[in-house]
Amino acid sequence: MADPTTQTRTLDHGSQPERFARGWHCLGLASQFKDGKPHAVEAFGGKLVVWENSKGELGVLDGYCRHMGGDLTQGTVKGDEIGCPFHDWRWGADGRCKQIPYARRVPLRARTKAYETVIRNDSLLIWHDPEGSKADYDILPPELPDIGNREVYTDWIWNTVPIKGSHCRELIDNVVDMAHFYYVHFAFPTDFRNVFEDHMATQYMASKGRPDVAGGYGDADMFLKSEATYYGPAYMINWLEVDYKGFVTEVILINCHIPTGPDSFLLQYGITVKKPEGLDDKTANFIGKKYADMFGDGFLQDVHIWQNKVPVQNPLLCEEDGPVYQLRRWYEQFYVDVADIEPEMRARFEFEVDTTKANEYWHEEVAENLRRIEAEKAENPESSDAGVS
């Protein structure tokens, strides 16, 4: 066999999965669907209809009527059912056609795809499984205490970003990507750990902002402590403690997505801030907005990378890199039949990276950047915005 150290390395783009992940997927804040109208959500290569029944419960069905293919998302909510705009077939949240106004009987086979739903942390979650299994309520993301209590937390700031041309695994890869926090988000990671186990994958990280570049995760005065766990393939809770000049704020960031096609997904993120004691609502909301903007910009920095990169099945790692292959092995469990899940996909794996070496190098680079900025300022005193490219 040829010596791999003298060969040119090639990127294996691989082939993408032909299915969408099994597990709980978040469609967004439940409140947005509660206006008596049908709502369209693109998901799993098709379209879903979401509506609220008379009891305040949300129903989720495949968006197209099994009669003649009418678009239910353009229909009308009638009582507890959604009526098709084409011939007014009335569908219930259990997936059965309840009534056809012009017919004596409903065909026994009038059943459509219905999704099991749960409201969790103010959001609507649905169970998706290509094998058609019953929803697994044991692996739901945990309920966050007091999250719906406006005395304790600010209102959600909820944003969506459609991503085209990337498989959602690109987003998952970030869980292990210690170094990108420096290059993409302009923060020094000072502590970094991963644990994968069962249906969960976690990243623990502490970081502080870079003084030489603006627009990342804060500036040199900002310290972040972050614990971020994926509960299944598409819903992450990120507990954040932001220390800005000694003023500590607790932030909850929900990072979730819905795959919409083989290489597209809808990224969603929601932010709520625990109201610091002694602060009025206006100030607390202002802080919430500020952090939502900061993490929102962070996602856009990632998005820019994803939309310009190529898929790679064989990433080449250096010894300081995180466990990309182990994370992908964990993620694979959601794409194979339950019967084909290998024990190592769910077995506990722990990783702790030494950030000392990388940080020594990065601190030198930052010091050099700061020297250059100073020198440029001295040469060119009028230009105040000399920055790092």
Add this chain to the structure above:
Amino acid sequence: MASFVPTSQDTVEDQRLYTQARLVEVECLDCLARVGVKKNSEHQTSVQWTAEAQAQCPDLVRRKAAADGARLVHARCPRLAASIEAAVADGRIQIGAEDGY
């Protein structure tokens, strides 16, 4: 059904290298749970558990029950950490990666 299928045999070999190569079996001096350990540097440690080892570690079992599935137990078991340190000290675990793996 497989997913994310590599198109090259070399990729399959890479998967093996990065997930299995250099994993040294370490037995906990306390509960005798066996895990795979790899150290790319002094302060970097990978620990690969098996379901069997997880069930055998009383520390992990206790903390997992207490967390009730809400948050992942992340702190390392201190007895296992000590066992890994002992294995490093007597040279059973080599520190330093081989070309990144």
